Amino acid sequence: MKIINSEYKQRNMKIWNEIAPRYHKRWASVNKGPFQSTKKLIELVKINKNDVVLDVACGTGVVTKQIQKKVGNAGHAIGVDTSTTAIKIAKKWNEKNKNLDFVNIDAENFSFSKKFDIITCQYALFFFPNAQKALKNMKNSLKKSGKIGISVHGSKDNVPFFNSILDSAIKYIPDYVPAGTPNLDRFGTQSALKAEVRKAGFSNIVVKEFIFNYSPGKFEDYWKNYIKYIAKPLKEKLNELEYSKRKEFKESVKEKTKQYTKKNGEILFPWQVLILTAKIN
Ligand SMILES: C[S@@+](CC[C@H](N)C(=O)[O-])C[C@H]1O[C@@H](n2cnc3c(N)ncnc32)[C@H](O)[C@@H]1O
Known part of the structure; x- marks a missing residue:
């Protein structure tokens, strides 16, 4: 399992280096759909002026930017991520500031003085x-009075933006999700998320559920943009699919989106997000 994990991590790092600019443009920098969670997360963790805050897997720094605004000049915000490209973008769109740092660090392997x-x-x-491992690192890096705030996507049926495509993709391209890839909705229920965080030694665990709406436009826009924004290895797998199979695949995705399609042809997906807060004692 260890070898698979390290292979997966290498692959994931490569993917994030490739897609970070597109991710930033389409998602993180636009507070739409699931990214309405940034504001909610910041509210729920209740950041005070002068706080010292760490943003783990900060990506292009969307949450870190908001943290920095809250902590003020006497506080400190640090964003860490394994993607060098994401960190570069984070540094670029955040103003140079003495109390804001972005560093390349693995969430499963860090400690701060x-x-x-x-x-x-x-x-x-x-x-x-x-x-x-990541949660225990977070716990060990917190002050006694410290707390964590974690956002995750809900379970797959509650995030049809991903699931409408993934469900069919797996049928037409069996290795679409390579072996060793963790299940991305594995913490998508209150009980699974709470259990994982409790196991790492946290208490006072509270999970709030949100349903945000996201419109990817009409079906053709959804399909076209999905393909445009996915990582290269997935795009290659899609392109290798013979024409008739690709057509069938697209039709089966369209079928799944019908229940979310309005009379004017626009799709409106609900998007479940869970936000957890917890303390260490
Ligand atoms: C969906 S993005 C979220 C980024 C950011 N938190 C946001 O809300 O926009 C996931 C991020 O996790 C990072 N990541 C994945 N595995 C990681 C690890 N082991 N350590 C640190 N960052 C990691 C990726 O590089 C990517 O930037």
Whole structure:
């Protein structure tokens, strides 16, 4: 399993280096759909002026940017991520500031000499093959009074933006999700998320559920943009599919989106998000 984990991590890092600019443009920098969670997460963790806050798997720094605004000049915000491209983007669109840093660090392998008031982690816990290790690192890096705030996508049926395509993709391209890839909705229920965080030694665990709406446009826009924004290895697999199979695949996705399609042809997907807060005592 260890070898698979390290292979997966290498692959995932490569993917994030490739897609970070597109991810930033389409998702993180636009507070639409699931990214309405950034504001909610910041509210729920209750950041005070002067706090020292760590944002784990910060990506292009969307949450870190908001944290920095809250902590003020006497506080400190640090964003960490394994993707060098994401960190570069984060540095570029965040103003140069003495109390803001972005560093390339693996969530499963870090320790800081200082302790944090708050640690956040948005849309990444499910990517860590050893989520326990990441959560324990977070716990060890918190002050006694510290807390964490974690956002994850809900279970697959409650996130049809992904599931409408993934469900069919797996049928037409059996290796679409390579072996060793963690299940991305593995913390998508209150009980699974709470259990994982409790196991790492946290208490006072509270999970709030949100349903955001996201419109990817009409079906053709949804399909075209999905293909445009996915990582290269997936695009290649799609392109290798023979014409008739690709057509069938597309039709089966269209069928799944029908229940979310309005009279004017626009799709409106609900998008479930869970946001957890917890303390260490
Ligand atoms: C969906 S993005 C979320 C980024 C950011 N938190 C946001 O809300 O926009 C997932 C991020 O997790 C990062 N990531 C994946 N595995 C990681 C690991 N083991 N350690 C640190 N970052 C990791 C990826 O590089 C990517 O930037």
